[in-house]
Structures are given as structure tokens and as C-alpha cells.
Amino acid sequence: MIDWLAASVAQRQALYRAVKRLLDEEGLSWGDLYRDTLGQDYPPGHGYEDNFRAGRIARKKAHAIYNWLDERYPARAKALEAALADEDERQHTGEHWRRFLSEHGRYARVRAVLLRDADLGIVSFARGEPLAGPVIPFGASFGFEIDSPIAGMALALQAVGGAWYALPLREDALTDVVLPGVQMLPRQLGSDTPYPLSEEAHDGRHGFVFLIGQAEVIAPLVSIVPVGRPMAPAELDQIADQFLAAETEWHMLRINLMFRA
Structure with missing residues (x-):
């Protein structure tokens, strides 16, 4: 339907x-x-x-x-x-999505931030490289520092082993509001405190994409982005088509990170 x-x-x-x-x-x-x-x-x-x-x-x-x-x-x-x-x-074989990534993704304005503790904040920064960011040990807490070019909403996805998954930006939501300038994502419910992420199962390279646009572009996508399973090629293509048809400003920020056991 x-x-x-x-x-x-x-x-x-x-x-x-x-x-x-x-x-x-x-x-x-x-x-x-x-x-x-x-x-x-x-x-x-x-x-x-x-x-x-x-x-x-x-x-x-x-x-x-x-x-x-x-x-x-x-x-x-x-x-x-x-x-x-x-x-x-x-x-919809995923070709729209792959072309969307290669033509519109920017390896800029996002970097990984290692967190000592969810309550103690940032202890070190690691600038992302175009093809691979810093190596992050299994179990280490980290987050993302985003320098958003515009005000709007953000939706994030992560790629592991060739499959794409949702990356929730709040404890209770896939998306979050962003303002122009620097901010941390994901964030804890009801505050701007970073919500720590960690990887303990899949080593190697992970790709992350942050899609930033207006609510009328991003909000309809929430219903098609699954949680807990890989996204189907048709779902990825629909995201690409939605952004390419948008009449308002949007941005796609990318970073790749390496994880090790």
C-alpha cells in the first residue's frame, strides 16, 4: 500500500x-x-x-x-x-541511492568525537578523513559533532557490511531538530547531552550519512525507514528520490569510521 x-x-x-x-x-x-x-x-x-x-x-x-x-x-x-x-x-535496485551518495554526499562538516563518559563529556576529537575516520576500539563511547549549514531536521543512516540501517538521533526518535552551526548527535532525551554510541559486534569500516533538510522533506521518510533490520533497495531509492525532488535546501554529510576489536 x-x-x-x-x-x-x-x-x-x-x-x-x-x-x-x-x-x-x-x-x-x-x-x-x-x-x-x-x-x-x-x-x-x-x-x-x-x-x-x-x-x-x-x-x-x-x-x-x-x-x-x-x-x-x-x-x-x-x-x-x-x-x-x-x-x-x-x-528500485538501490541504484538511485548509490548515485545519490556519490554525487551529493560531502565528506565534510562532521567528525567523530570520543566520549569518556556520557556524563563527563568530550575528552578527545578525531577529524574524519574522506575515506576513513579514526580507528575506534570496541566498547569505546563516541558521538558525532555536526556543523549543520542550515536549520531543519536530521535523519541518519549507517552502513555495515554493505547494508544500510537507521541510526536513531534521539532515544525515542529517528530524527532530531538541528540548528545552523556545531552540535552533537545523537542526543539524550530532553537535553543536548550527547547520547553515547558504541560498537561491540562488527569490526572494520562503517559508513555514516547525515541527511539534513526541512521537516516536509524528512518527516515523511520516518514511516519508510525500518528500525532493527537492513533497509531494502527500494526504501533507499525512495529516500534519494525524496531529496532530489525537494524544492528546499538540503545537505548530505558523510563520514567513514574504522572499528577494531
Whole structure:
């Protein structure tokens, strides 16, 4: 089942094609559609259909239009969902995500911080290298110092053995609010105190990615980022597509660290 409130550009384009075919076959107008789905008693403005065709229609509107389609023409809605699921399985192999990382990730503005104790704070700093950061012993407490270029929200992922996992930034949440400038992540609940991380199972190289953007870009991704299991290629591709379609400023900060037993 597609979450239309987090629909990608490609999914909204597919919704347009399904609706356009329906309107043509049923003799309905775009004015009829927008009146029934969005409560607009006036014809849509110039460029409305162009935005929908390009997949730029607002997700809330796409959600309302799909609900109308599902209620009035359930067979067509089911066919659209099935077609998108098949397309997703064929096309989303993780290639979007890999290209997204290589073209937009910056090995800058993030460094590993070794923590002596969660309550005692920072005792040493280690600047991350483009390909590998400092070697961190198993069991050592560490965190990340982020120099955010913008105010917004952050979502973090970590790569271990070729698989990507969520890295929660609060004890009770995947994301956290960030301000422009330097701050520690993850943080303890209800404070700015660093929440210590440690590695005790997987040695070798780990990759970390911090995605920073506005709430309307990051918040919808929380529902597709699993906790406790590797992310599927389609889920990673959806993250890439979401950011690439964003109309607001965003950044991706990267760092690789080495862990040893």
C-alpha cells in the first residue's frame, strides 16, 4: 500500500496518468476532479495539470485524489497500486541511492568525537578523513559533532557490511531538530547531552550519512525507514528520490569510521 502523503515524483506521475485516462474515458473534466477531491468550486489555474503531469502536485492533493479514485473506482485504484508495486520491484535496485551518495554526499562538516563518559563529556576529537575516520576500539563511547549549514531536521543512516540501517538521533526518535552551526548527535532525551554510541559486534569500516533538510522533506521518510533490520533497495531509492525532488535546501554529510576489536 502506497503512502501517498510520502509519494515520490514517479508515483505522482503515475497517478496523473491513471486519472487522465479515467477522465478521458468517463468524459469528466479537471474541474470535476478538483471539485470532488479538493472542494474547489472554480476551475484549476493555468499550469495545474502541467504540475500534476510532472509529479509536482502537492502530496496532500495526491493523497486526496487517490482516495477519491479508490472510493469511486476501486478497480482502477487497485490496478494503479499493483502497477506501481511491479515497477518498484523492477526499477528500485538501490541504484538511485548509490548515485545519490556519490554525487551529493560531502565528506565534510562532521567528525567523530570520543566520549569518556556520557556524563563527563568530550575528552578527545578525531577529524574524519574522506575515506576513513579514526580507528575506534570496541566498547569505546563516541558521538558525532555536526556543523549543520542550515536549520531543519536530521535523519541518519549507517552502513555495515554493505547494508544500510537507521541510526536513531534521539532515544525515542529517528530524527532530531538541528540548528545552523556545531552540535552533537545523537542526543539524550530532553537535553543536548550527547547520547553515547558504541560498537561491540562488527569490526572494520562503517559508513555514516547525515541527511539534513526541512521537516516536509524528512518527516515523511520516518514511516519508510525500518528500525532493527537492513533497509531494502527500494526504501533507499525512495529516500534519494525524496531529496532530489525537494524544492528546499538540503545537505548530505558523510563520514567513514574504522572499528577494531
